[in-house]
Amino acid sequence: MIVAKYADEAERKRIEYTFERWKDAMGITKPVGTTVIVEGEGVEEMLDDLYSRTSKDNVRVYDLSKAFVEVEKGEKRIEIDLEGDLKTIERVIGFIMAKQKAIFRREIPSGKLYEVYTKKGQAEIATILKKGDGKVSVRINIAGYGEAPNFLYAKINSELKYLKEV
Structure with a gap:
């Protein structure tokens, strides 16, 4: 059950x-x-x-016992350096999250945590930005079950690669 x-x-x-x-x-x-x-x-x-x-x-009676089944979360990570200032890149990442219909959950050190529901499942996305010399290092961690992490990774990575080329 x-x-x-x-x-x-x-x-x-x-x-x-x-x-x-x-x-x-x-x-x-x-x-x-x-x-x-x-x-x-x-x-x-x-x-x-x-x-x-x-x-x-x-009436049907069943003898049940609690089962502990461990299913590991799938995780994907995107790391990329983008040209621009921190505020601009922050807005761009916010726009990408909005395109994924991500829901902002809370601030985390150096970034934000989002929750996303897709047709492939649910996932959490942590975005971490670090300012460098004219560049911003972007790290995006995607964690979830089923196909959701791979699905979101492909979509977000594609957006970020496009931005880097432009």
């Missing part, structure tokens, strides 16, 4: 879509009726009470 919490309707739809995509390959079904997880003792007494209120044929 997988329990996936969500904060809003958009996130619920993304989760439902993921289960729908994997339904056939993984044999995913959604239980019909009320589903509960019972962690206490005395399940038999509770079931006796439940059977008195509905037919035993309407």
